[in-house]
Amino acid sequence: MIKSITVFCASSTQTPEIYRQQARRLGDLLADADIQCYYGGGRVGLMGDLAQTMVRRKAKITGIIPEFMVKEGWDNADVEELVVPDMYRRKDLLLNKAEAIVALAGGCGTLDELMEAITAKQLGLIHVPIVILNVNGYFDSLLSMLNRAVEEHFMRPEHKSLWSVVNTADEVLQAIEDSSVLPNARGLAAI
Secondary structure, three states, rough: OOOOEEEEOOOOOOOHHHHHHHHHHHHHHHOOOOOOEEEEEOOHHHHHHHHHHHHHHOOOOEEEEEHHHHHHHOOOOOOOOEOOOOHHHHHHHHHHOOOOEOOOOOHHHHHHHHHHHHHHHHOOOOOOOOOEEEEOOOHHHHHHHHHHHOOOOOHHHHHHOOEEEEHHHHHHHHHHHOOEEEEEEEEHOOO
């Protein structure tokens, strides 16, 4: 079993409860499994729900957050923080610190992080499982676009093995365990 996971998720405070409930459930599951969590360091939204659940459980969670966000007061003082100079360093660490990546619902930042993770795996720069937590069908349109990219030969069919999709937090750890590891992912980069 893995020992660390990076979680990408929203900081919006206006999201429906179904997403927040699944973020809290994931926090409980990571705490139960004694898995270190790395996340974007925020204190509100799905980030806050995930973090506060793990803090309450006395689990290991580290926020990786840029200096400007700390100056704005967006950080979570309840978690261990790794303050970095900018968003680029934050994404680099989030991509490379953990043994798996999980994407919960989120906006542009979450989508950017998820697509960068998939691209890095396609290029052979990372080799970790990527799990998309598709609560309430949130990622359906993105998954449809990725399927279209395969159908129209912008990606190969085997690129769809770069990620897996689950619908509940309870399925995440099993999906990570079941994920295919691509020993020669660089071979997937070319079309």
